Amino acid sequence: MTVLASLSVPRVPVGEVFAGIVDWLTTNVGSVFDAFGGLVGATVSALATFLATPIIIVLALVFGLLGFFLRGWKIAVAATVIAGGLGYLAAIAGVPPAVVLALTFGVIGFALRGWKFGLFAVVAFGLIDSMGQWKPAMESLALVLVASAITVVLAVPIGIAAGRSDAVSRAVKPVLDFMQTMPAFVYLIPAISLFSVGVVPGVVATVVFSMAPGVRLTELGIRQVDREVVEAGEAFGAPPMKILGRIQIPLALPTIMAGVNQIIMLALSMVVIAGMVGAGGLGSSVYTAISTVDVAGGFEAGLAVVVLAVYLDRLTASLTNRSAVVRAAAASDR
Amino acid sequence: MPAVRAEKLYKVFGRRSDDAVDLLAQGKDTKEVRRLGVTPAVIDASFDVEEGEIFVVMGLSGSGKSTLIRMLNGLLEPTSGQVYIGDTELSGLPAKKLRALRQQRISMVFQHFALLPHRTVLENAAYGLEVRQVPKAERVEQARESLALVGLAGWENHLPTQLSGGMRQRVGLARALAAGTDVLLMDEAFSALDPLIRREMQDQLLELQASLGKTIVFITHDLNEAMRLGDRIAMMRDGRIVQIGTSEEILQDPANDYVAQFVQDVDRTRVLTASAVMEKPIAMVGARSGPRQALRTMRENQVGAAFVVDRDRRLVGAVRDSVVADAVRRGQESLTGLMDPADVVKIDPDTVVADLFAPSAECPVPLAVVNPDDRLVGVIPRVTLLAALGNGPVDLTHGGGPEGGAQGDGPSTDGGPPDDGVPDPDLPDSDTKDATEVAS
Structure with missing residues (x-):
């Protein structure tokens, strides 16, 4: 017994090895991380600045794109001109940028979902401004959008590869499990040592955290595509890329979009955590409120997060409903 | 040259598939081979499909027929054996050439239609041409044409979800036809449809085939469908082809008990044709011979009526014994x-037995089976027709009916002692041989 009791598992320096890897990365390929960090940081801050004080021409172009997406180029031109004109008038009249943007969000909501959602958007974003949370909210929105964009760019191709190959799927699965279950705070530590304090570690931690559902749902979507339809593509001699582009992705799109939706939602949930490493935005507001036990301030910042979440969620859902497959399925009910 | 040719095809799923093929080729039992942890799906399948033929592969689920058809266009690589499309061998063909072959030579129709739900009927029908990068105007035109061919003109701008099952499969068929390939693979193409619609689609396919003359490999688990559509049928069981033959051959001469059991419930009257049940015409008289001779021929054969034919054995008419006896007197x-013109009912050799009952009931004289050029090749008395209903194979080895002398159903005079059996001078022997050949 005494011999057994004295036995113990020898210490394996797991943590030290990981720290060593991070150190090695910092010293040897630090410039790569610096460049990446600089790019991401600049993008987020540019987007945040734009969302706080919009440039009329860019705003007009956003409406133009929306019009093109919904109704083609004629409406696109009309939307660009009208939005530009109205924006110019608003600027002359001295309408605050927050109001202009709240109305913008309202119009986007109206165009994609209908007047109720448009009205909700105007009221909800107006509320954010009246709570004095506009600037941090827009900083957080910028962070979420950039992080989500990076995640989608990474997750969707990986998901497609995993959906088409069992080997890739088997290799990716444990990595995703690891990324999803490792507490999100833990990502912040190496992210800080690689990118220093600021927005970038926040973005990086968000990307890692929200990657898994994006990959998983994309893979699921590709695998769910009717085997016979893919076979039809092969039987008529379509090359693999055409089968992917014209059969698999269009048919998997609703599920892929559900993945994008999840990415955005998870990114939003990381906003507060990112605030701890100096990413600014609503996270900082919440963090400050915690340290000063400011119930009112904390609630207001939290409510702003909820508004952003609801708005983005409904918006991505309506984009999903506009995909050709969903519309085709709806057509049969008519 | 056959349009599609399969040579000793094997498909075995599992790690040790090559060992399994060796064992199977040595004649080892499937059960024994399964112990290797493999699943043999197709075992030693060889067949030729001739140009313009509908070749049906018939088997229950799990018999390997779907695997077989997928090896014909390279969707599955055979574990061993060769597939030829015309003179092109499929195995070892680089991916690009294989795709080109599929684009130009073989198209496929699927059990669950496999249409693209987000594309219109027209876009779906044009899919094969789109893959081949045919210019848009041209492919729209061809797709429209083939949609019209399957009876879907006017539905071009609908979505597949707005169509019924039968219509969707017509789109699938139009897609395959628009691709303009010579070979058409149809994988349980009508199995997902309601029986009535299925019947309709079968008719339509036969109608289209009559004008298009494609080479069709059709997979089904429905024996009646196989018999209706197939010029020839390959019966599959547990991965092996147990018999290949026309539907009549399979019905009449099943290769083993399995096939025999399988076909015993088939409505034989819808499969067997006049040529399979007819008998050699024995009571025939030349058009230029007299009543006396005719009477003698009838007495010789103990029948009440005889067919009158000319020198080339073309059918002229029929005479009954009572009328002839009067004439002799x-x-x-x-x-x-x-x-009497009412006594002669001419039947095409390909008429199915089911369609013979009504005319047979109305006509007192046996039905006359004639070639398109009007030559008499056989006769079908009522007794023979009834015998064909029985499940036992119809005996074709001897020309006479089940009971000799039953050829005539008409009123009979007393059969006197037969005269010496001198063959009718108007009938050269070679013609009689012809008739036997047609009948067998």
Whole structure:
């Protein structure tokens, strides 16, 4: 017994090895991380600045794109001109940028979902401004959008590869499990040592955290595509890329979009955590409120997060409903 | 040259598939081979499909027929054996050439239609051409044409979800036809449809085939469908082809108990044709012979009526014994005027037995089976028709009916002692041989 009791598992320096890897990365390929960090940081801050004080021409172009997406180029031109004109008038009249943007969000909501959602958007974003949370909210929105964009760019191709190959799927699965279950705070530590304090570690931690559902749902979507339809593509001699582009992705799109939706939602949930490493935005507001036990301030910042979440969620859902497959399925009910 | 040719095809799923093929080729039992942890799906399948033929592969689920058809266009690589499309061998073909072959030579129709739900009927029908990068105007035109061919003109701008099952499969068929390939693979193409619609689609396919003359490999688990559509049928069981033959051959001469059991419930009257049940015409008289000779022929064969044929064995009419006996008594010299047109019902050799009952019931004389050029190749008395209903194979080895002398159903005079059996001078022997060949 005494011999057994004295036995113990020898210490394996797991943590030290990981720290060593991070150190090695910092010293040897630090410039790569610096460049990446600089790019991401600049993008987020540019987007945040734009969302706080919009440039009329860019705003007009956003409406133009929306019009093109919904109704083609004629409406696109009309939307660009009208939005530009109205924006110019608003600027002359001295309408605050927050109001202009709240109305913008309202119009986007109206165009994609209908007047109720448009009205909700105007009221909800107006509320954010009246709570004095506009600037941090827009900083957080910028962070979420950039992080989500990076995640989608990474997750969707990986998901497609995993959906088409069992080997890739088997290799990716444990990595995703690891990324999803490792507490999100833990990502912040190496992210800080690689990118220093600021927005970038926040973005990086968000990307890692929200990657898994994006990959998983994309893979699921590709695998769910009717085997016979893919076979039809092969039987008529379509090359693999055409089968992917014209059969698999269009048919998997609703599920892929559900993945994008999840990415955005998870990114939003990381906003507060990112605030701890100096990413600014609503996270900082919440963090400050915690340290000063400011119930009112904390609630207001939290409510702003909820508004952003609801708005983005409904918006991505309506984009999903506009995909050709969903519309085709709806057509049969008519 | 056959349009599609399979040579000793094997498909075995599992790690040790090559060992399994060796064992199977040595004649080892499938059960024994399964112990290797493999699943043999297709075992030693060889067949030729001729140009313009509908070749049906018939088997229950799990018999390997779907695997077999997928090896014909390279969707599955055979574990061993060769597939030829025309003179092109499929195995070892680089991916690009294989795709080109599929684009130009073989198209496929699927069990669950496999249409693109987000594309219109027209876009779906044009899919094969789109893959081949045919210019848009041209492919729209061809797709429209093939949609019209399957009876879907006017539905071009609908979505597949707005169509019924039968219509969706017509789109699938139009897609395959628009691709303009010679070979068409149809994988349980009508199995997902309601029985009535299925019947309709079968008719339509046969109708289209009559004008298009494609080479069709059709997979089904429905024996009646196989018999209706197939020029030839390959019966599959547990991965092996147990018999290949026309539907009549399979019905009449099943290769083993499995096939025999399988076909025992088939409605034989819808499969067997007049040529399979007819008998060699024995009571025939030349058009230029007299009533006396005709009477003698009938007595010889103990029948009540005889067919009158000309030198080339073309059917002229039929005479009954009572009428002829009267003529003999009157001393008439020729058969002219003795033939009743109502007594002769001409039947095409390909008419199915089911369609023979009504005419047979109305006509007192046996039905006359004639070639398109009007030559008499066989006769079908009622007794023979009834015998064909029985489940036992119809005996074709001897020309006579089940009971000799039952050829005539008409009123009979007393059969006197037969005269010496001199063959009719108007009938050269070679013709009789012809008839036997047609009948067998």
